[in-house]
Structures are given as structure tokens and as C-alpha cells.
Amino acid sequence: ASSLTEAKEFVKRLRRQTDLCNMVKTVRALLNNNSTVTVLRSGLHAIFNEKSLDVTKDLFQEKFRNPKKRQKNIQLKCLKNFISSLTSSTDIRDLLSCLSSDLQTFVIKPSKSKEAFKEQASDFMLKWNLLLSNVGKILTINRTDSFG
Numbered sequence: 001a002s003s004l005t006e007a008k009e010f011v012k013r014l015r016r017q018t019d020l021c022n023m024v025k026t027v028r029a030l031l032n033n034n035s036t037v038t039v040l041r042s043g044l045h046a047i048f049n050e051k052s053l054d055v056t057k058d059l060f061q062e063k064f065r066n067p068k069k070r071q072k073n074i075q076l077k078c079l080k081n082f083i084s085s086l087t088s089s090t091d092i093r094d095l096l097s098c099l100s101s102d103l104q105t106f107v108i109k110p111s112k113s114k115e116a117f118k119e120q121a122s123d124f125m126l127k128w129n130l131l132l133s134n135v136g137k138i139l140t141i142n143r144t145d146s147f148g
Helices: 002-031 034-049 067-085 092-108 114-142
Strands: none
Touching: 002 034, 002 092, 034 067, 034 114, 067 092, 067 114, 092 114
16 A cells, blocks of 8 residues: 555656656747747736736835735746746746745745745745736736737
8 A cells, every 4th residue: 555655656746747847848949939938028028017917006016014915026026037037048947046046035035934934935826826827817818929
């Protein structure tokens, strides 16, 4: 029974690894296409310029000191940093390094304990997924050309 459980876990990890490898191959091909990256960047910048994300205008300003609002700003800041490092022929490792650096700065370092880290990390992931879902939805509906 123990071996069967371990084998199932191994298969799950292998599938995730395969999915990630396939995604990396796709992203690498897209990053090498200058026109695709340019259109994607312009679509992402348009989302911010139009303020079409499902956030209030005040979240784009730094005047709030409420921790919940600052946490939401963290996701926006990470996304903006990611977009700014997104250029044609950017290596995917550079993009991952940018995200890793932001996570280190905004999630890992501020955590004082293991419990605080778990709470902050899960809160970040929940809001990050929500933000990316909204970005994907807006690109799908309003900016279909951004998908190349």
C-alpha cells in the first residue's frame, strides 16, 4: 500500500513536470517572436491604462496604508514588474527570476514565522490567481490580438 501511494505521488509529480516543460517550450517559442511579444505587451499595458482590471482606481495609488490594500498592490506590482521584463528574446529564466525576486521581497522576507509565511503565501497565491484570471478574461474579451 505504501509503495502504491508513493508511485501515485511520483506519477503526479512527473505529470506536473511534463506539463511545465511543455509550457516552457511554448513560452520560449513565443518569446522569440518579436511581433507576438510586442502585441502581448501592448495588450497588457492597455489593460492598465484603461484601468479595466476589476480593482478600484485607488489601488493604483500608493496613498493607502491598509494591509489588505497593500497586499493587493503587491500582486499588481509583481505583474507590472513581470510585464516590464517581458521583451522579445527574453529568456524564460529571466522572467522566472523576476517573479522569484518579487516573491522573496514581498512574501518570504516579510514573514516572521512559519504560520505567518503560510498565511501570507496562500493569500498572495489566491489574489495572484484572481488577478491573472481577470487579466486573461480581459485579454480574451477585449484584446484577442494579444494572443498572437
